Amino acid sequence: MSDGLQSLEDAAREFRREADFDVVDPKRLAAVIDGLQGDLCRVLNRGRERGDYQLTRLSPASWAARTCGMSRHSAADRLCVGKHLDSLPETSAALAKGEIGYQAASALCHLREQLGEKWQPDNEAQMVGYARQFSVEHFHACCRHARHVADPDGFDKDCAEDFERRWLKVDAMLDGMHSVDGVLDPVTGAAFRTALDSLAQWRGPEDTRNHGQRMADALAELLDHYMNEGRLPRRKGVRPHVTLTTTLQGLKDELGAPAAELELGMQISGKTVERLACDCTMSRVLLADSVVVDVGRATRTVSPATRRALQQRDKGCRWPGCDRPVGWSTPHHIEFWSRGGSTDLDNLVLLCHYHHRLVHEQEWQVVRVGHEVHVIPPEQLRTIFTRGPDVRWAA
Ligand SMILES: [Zn+2]
Ligand SMILES: [Zn+2]
Numbered sequence: 001m002s003d004g005l006q007s008l009e010d011a012a013r014e015f016r017r018e019a020d021f022d023v024v025d026p027k028r029l030a031a032v033i034d035g036l037q038g039d040l041c042r043v044l045n046r047g048r049e050r051g052d053y054q055l056t057r058l059s060p061a062s063w064a065a066r067t068c069g070m071s072r073h074s075a076a077d078r079l080c081v082g083k084h085l086d087s088l089p090e091t092s093a094a095l096a097k098g099e100i101g102y103q104a105a106s107a108l109c110h111l112r113e114q115l116g117e118k119w120q121p122d123n124e125a126q127m128v129g130y131a132r133q134f135s136v137e138h139f140h141a142c143c144r145h146a147r148h149v150a151d152p153d154g155f156d157k158d159c160a161e162d163f164e165r166r167w168l169k170v171d172a173m174l175d176g177m178h179s180v181d182g183v184l185d186p187v188t189g190a191a192f193r194t195a196l197d198s199l200a201q202w203r204g205p206e207d208t209r210n211h212g213q214r215m216a217d218a219l220a221e222l223l224d225h226y227m228n229e230g231r232l233p234r235r236k237g238v239r240p241h242v243t244l245t246t247t248l249q250g251l252k253d254e255l256g257a258p259a260a261e262l263e264l265g266m267q268i269s270g271k272t273v274e275r276l277a278c279d280c281t282m283s284r285v286l287l288a289d290s291v292v293v294d295v296g297r298a299t300r301t302v303s304p305a306t307r308r309a310l311q312q313r314d315k316g317c318r319w320p321g322c323d324r325p326v327g328w329s330t331p332h333h334i335e336f337w338s339r340g341g342s343t344d345l346d347n348l349v350l351l352c353h354y355h356h357r358l359v360h361e362q363e364w365q366v367v368r369v370g371h372e373v374h375v376i377p378p379e380q381l382r383t384i385f386t387r388g389p390d391v392r393w394a395a
Contacts, residue, residue: 008036031098037078038085038095038105040068044075045082077106084109090128104131104139111143114158118150162186176266195222203354204321206364206377221353225328246273275360278333302331302343310348317352318366318373324352332356334366349373 044064047053053063065075081102085092091108094100108127112119123146130142148155168182184192199218200211209217226232227242246260259267302310310331317324329350335341349366351359358364363378 028098030101034102035096035098037102038081038092041078041082041085043082044068044078048079048082080113081106081109084112088112088124090124094128094132100128100131101136103136107131107136107140107143111146114147114154115150120150172266206358217354221328224353228330229327244268244273244276269361271361274336275356278331278337278356278360302348306343306345306348307331309345310350313345314350316350317355318349319351319355319375320373322352322355326350328352330356332359332366334368
């Protein structure tokens with residue numbers, strides 16, 4: 001007896017030959033593919049029931065994965081769907097008719113598997129109704145609710161097992177950049193996203209960063225904030241801090257000065273050193289003639305009294321249009337400290353992490369005119385300077 005596959009292959013070949021892909025309805029095509037995916041699940045499940053995998057000495061999921069060229073995770077999903085699809089008539093019919101997609105049918109089969117004895121067949125029609133109505137993401141949430149109602153202990157056990165899957169890795173790469181990878185539990189993940197999303201907003205016309213860059217900067221701003229607040233727990237009696245080593249020449253960004261180094265010998269640019277020297281995020285060690293000398297915090301960092309007066313006066317980042325409050329801003333020396341600028345109120349302005357970086361690393365200029373603070377983009381500065389010495393311009 002024919003397995004019927006030949007006619008399916010012929011039909012698929014004819015479809016590819018005849019079809020005008022400009023007019024094919026993607027919804028109908030997806031329904032056909034999803035219906036066939038259900039059939040693949042049935043076929044794999046029959047193979048498992050017959051024990052086909054035993055000949056290969058592999059687990060059923062590994063056997064299915066190797067046979068169909070898919071990941072073990074996908075293969076285990078197909079086997080679970082194959083095991084339950086025929087015992088879920090409403091689901092099976094809705095999938096065959098293209099009323100629900102494969103992913104929704106799979107979610108229902110997994111729910112059926114998880115509930116075991118606690119599964120109530122009367123609820124199937126209602127669940128399929130939700131699957132027709134909602135997006136796949138929303139329907140997954142419905143299934144989790146159903147699980148929680150029918151089997152709270154099992155739900156808690158799953159959550160505890162899921163929690164064990166958490167991990168986070170921060171690796172230094174050879175060039176000093178760091179790679180971050182990991183899996184977070186739902187609560188931590190939601191908190192992480194909420195915190196970063198709130199800081200990763202587009203900041204205005206000068207903001208040319210893409211979303212990934214804005215998220216990375218949001219993390220930098222968050223870390224900067226917590227390091228500055230000094231609320232992290234002490235380790236061996238010392239507040240956590242990052243140490244930067246440079247020379248006086250390096251701090252002034254003089255030509256030929258050796259690059260500044262973070263711990264572990266990672267070099268950073270002179271512009272970044274200037275920014276770090278401007279506020280007091282980092283504990284700094286200066287090298288003069290290879291001897292470690294502390295030049296004293298008072299020369300560079302802002303005294304508590306000046307800081308209070310500055311916060312009272314500026315009330316947050318002074319960049320036009322910026323919304324960062326006092327707690328998220330640090331003092332910037334308008335005339336850079338490293339170039340002889342003083343640490344007086346007149347020479348200081350509060351800037352947030354992002355705008356402080358624009359000034360030091362991207363060469364925006366901050367100028368104060370009376371009580372007003374203005375910013376000049378680097379292109380405009382270049383035009384001013386290339387006009388030549390005889391042309392007068394207003395500051
Ligand atoms: Zn600065
Ligand atoms: Zn700002």
